Amino acid sequence: MLIENGQYNIGDICTSRQCRLGRGDRVAMRWLTPDMERRDYTFNELDGLSGRFANVLASLGVGAGEVFFTYLPKQPEQFVAFLGALKLTAVTGTLFSNFGEEALLDRLVDARACGIITKKSLLRKITRIRPQLPHLRFIILVDSDDHQADGIFSYNRLMAEAGSSFDPPLTPADTPSVLHYTSGSTGKPKGVLHRHGAVTMIHSTAQQVLGLREDDVYWCTADQGWVTGTSYGIIGPWSMGVTQVHFGGGYSAEQWFEILERENVSVWYTAPTALRMLMREEPLLYARFDLGMLRHVCSVGEPLNPAVIHWARRVLGKEVYDTWFQTETGAIMIANRPGILVKPGSMGKPVEGIEAAVISAEGGVLNSGEQGDLCLKPGWPSMFTTYLNQAGAYASKFKNGYYCTGDVAYRDTDGYFWFVGRSDDVINTAGHLISPFEIESALIELPDVAEAGVIGVPDELLYEKVVAFVSLHGEAAMTDELQLKIRLHLANKLSSVATPHEIHRLERIPKNKSGKIMRRYLKATYLGQDAGDISTMEE
Amino acid sequence: MPTLDALTPIFRQVFDDDSIVLTRETSANDIDAWDSLSHMNLVVSLEVHYKIKFALGELQKLKNVGDLADLVDKKLARK
Numbered sequence: 001m002l003i004e005n006g007q008y009n010i011g012d013i014c015t016s017r018q019c020r021l022g023r024g025d026r027v028a029m030r031w032l033t034p035d036m037e038r039r040d041y042t043f044n045e046l047d048g049l050s051g052r053f054a055n056v057l058a059s060l061g062v063g064a065g066e067v068f069f070t071y072l073p074k075q076p077e078q079f080v081a082f083l084g085a086l087k088l089t090a091v092t093g094t095l096f097s098n099f100g101e102e103a104l105l106d107r108l109v110d111a112r113a114c115g116i117i118t119k120k121s122l123l124r125k126i127t128r129i130r131p132q133l134p135h136l137r138f139i140i141l142v143d144s145d146d147h148q149a150d151g152i153f154s155y156n157r158l159m160a161e162a163g164s165s166f167d168p169p170l171t172p173a174d175t176p177s178v179l180h181y182t183s184g185s186t187g188k189p190k191g192v193l194h195r196h197g198a199v200t201m202i203h204s205t206a207q208q209v210l211g212l213r214e215d216d217v218y219w220c221t222a223d224q225g226w227v228t229g230t231s232y233g234i235i236g237p238w239s240m241g242v243t244q245v246h247f248g249g250g251y252s253a254e255q256w257f258e259i260l261e262r263e264n265v266s267v268w269y270t271a272p273t274a275l276r277m278l279m280r281e282e283p284l285l286y287a288r289f290d291l292g293m294l295r296h297v298c299s300v301g302e303p304l305n306p307a308v309i310h311w312a313r314r315v316l317g318k319e320v321y322d323t324w325f326q327t328e329t330g331a332i333m334i335a336n337r338p339g340i341l342v343k344p345g346s347m348g349k350p351v352e353g354i355e356a357a358v359i360s361a362e363g364g365v366l367n368s369g370e371q372g373d374l375c376l377k378p379g380w381p382s383m384f385t386t387y388l389n390q391a392g393a394y395a396s397k398f399k400n401g402y403y404c405t406g407d408v409a410y411r412d413t414d415g416y417f418w419f420v421g422r423s424d425d426v427i428n429t430a431g432h433l434i435s436p437f438e439i440e441s442a443l444i445e446l447p448d449v450a451e452a453g454v455i456g457v458p459d460e461l462l463y464e465k466v467v468a469f470v471s472l473h474g475e476a477a478m479t480d481e482l483q484l485k486i487r488l489h490l491a492n493k494l495s496s497v498a499t500p501h502e503i504h505r506l507e508r509i510p511k512n513k514s515g516k517i518m519r520r521y522l523k524a525t526y527l528g529q530d531a532g533d534i535s536t537m538e539e
Numbered sequence: 540m541p542t543l544d545a546l547t548p549i550f551r552q553v554f555d556d557d558s559i560v561l562t563r564e565t566s567a568n569d570i571d572a573w574d575s576l577s578h579m580n581l582v583v584s585l586e587v588h589y590k591i592k593f594a595l596g597e598l599q600k601l602k603n604v605g606d607l608a609d610l611v612d613k614k615l616a617r618k
Contacts, residue, residue, distance in 0.1 A: 034568035035568065073571050097571060097572075098572055098574065100555065120558060121558055121559075121570075121571050121572075124555070124557060250567060250568075250574055250575070480586070480587045481587055483583070484587045487579075488552065488553060488580060488584070491555075491576070491577060491580055496574055496576035496577040497576060499576055499579070499580060
């Protein structure tokens with residue numbers, strides 16, 4: 001039984017509980033540096049380190065419910081800090097390490113973050129916005145040996161001075177736990193708040209959908225800045241006592257296959273974009289590696305095209321199971337999975353305990369084959385509890401007794417769901433959800449840019465790519481230098497994933513009579529399609 | 540200025556990190572923000588700065604900053 005004596009604390013369940021179950025000497029994390037050097041951390045070590053970190057945060061005055069962030073690339077301290085903060089019952093947010101200062105500012109201000117852990121190369125971005133962060137009391141640097149002025153502390157020193165023993169408080173299921181920010185088509189990113197009780201759903205789906213067993217070696221390639229990276233790159237597998245591989249390097253077909261073979265990975269969770277990149281490699285590459293231990297592959301982030309499934313069956317001899325969930329759902333809701341027939345291209349079937357439906361604009365449940373809004377009956381354990389500081393936006397997601405996902409889908413007669421698209425303008429590029437509004441806002445900060453409209457268009461590799469349209473002030477010309485200026489501005493203010501793949505100049509950005517950018521018109525024009533009704537467009 | 544030194548301010552601007560110190564052995568593993576997308580920004584920066592063009596095949600062979608500096612030098616010599 002996962003929950004004992006009412007203790008839902010995620011940090012406790014992922015570390016101390018595993019030790020209590022006699023798994024203390026088992027490898028919890030096999031850390032691989034970008035150079036493929038190996039360092040194993042047992043559950044005993046992970047428990048001690050995360051307990052030590054909980055004591056560090058307590059010594060810095062962090063209280064239950066205060067928001068603490070990690071802002072690190074994938075590295076061991078990321079996991080230690082995440083679990084330690086949860087043990088303390090601080091709300092724990094994770095920030096993608098490629099976020100620029102504006103993306104950071106939006107999130108840290110909204111969450112009233114009290115502290116953050118990062119590294120020296122990222123500190124400058126925080127320092128530049130720190131005057132606008134009155135609630136940020138401290139910054140912990142993982143690669144500094146000494147404390148600095150202005151509340152900047154050395155991780156190594158703090159950890160050396162703290163005790164490793166920490167007893168998490170009895171944590172009821174509704175206690176706030178993990179905070180992730182998600183982009184919408186309008187407004188600032190929203191803070192999606194979860195609760196410790198989510199662990200039960202994440203645990204059960206790790207078993208039933210990912211098909212994890214206690215003796216597996218599991219590798220999830222997702223970054224911890226996103227929900228997959230925390231739910232299934234930390235919580236799910238460690239709640240089961242499963243050994244996880246974590247790799248500090250980026251995409252490299254050769255290294256990835258070496259990891260799968262050398263580390264005897266038995267279940268691999270990755271993204272369609274990564275699989276599509278692997279498909280483009282020389283077939284001779286795969287022949288050099290023995291993936292005999294790999295039972296299956298799971299995929300998440302974007303729809304998985306059938307071609308990838310057929311390629312994996314033919315070339316790797318493996319099944320790829322597509323899974324679907326959102327930051328808001330906290331855990332996998334609909335999936336192809338071991339034990340059911342895989343329908344290539346489908347999202348799969350709802351997991352145990354999940355009631356999904358396709359709903360019409362009028363609120364009625366649609367029949368098989370009819371396309372509409374994909375909705376879920378609320379009440380599953382990992383459902384988000386609110387959008388931080390935006391109760392109205394949270395309430396607006398629920399209609400007619402359903403949570404509305406914002407995805408458009410249909411259900412076939414066998415009960416499989418099929419993704420059709422988004423009902424809003426959010427761009428999904430390589431599994432990253434990008435807000436066109438955020439990019440447009442950042443674009444018009446540039447002195448040469450008068451107006452901007454941003455859309456996502458289909459892309460064979462990335463699922464969607466970001467395309468920006470700008471109108472320029474006066475005599476400004478779209479030179480190579482200005483293109484570069486725009487690219488770097490967006491990469492450094494927002495994130496490299498927000499950098500447009502194409503930037504086009506227009507005389508003016510099409511808007512409706514209320515001044516709203518007509519992204520639908522931009523997209524149709526770009527794709528050479530009929531733009532439909534444009535009667536509301538500004539003259 | 541040797542190309543390696545001249546690359547440093549470009550790298551610092553692209554990756555928004557003043558602490559970057561390049562050596563010939565520096566690779567994507569040594570710079571946190573160097574991912575496939577920021578790599579494209581680096582390529583565009585070099586093309587604009589030096590008024591040169593890279594072919595895709597040339598870039599895929601590069602293992603580190605030393606290889607990149609050599610490639611830039613080769614292209615500048617041809618101009």
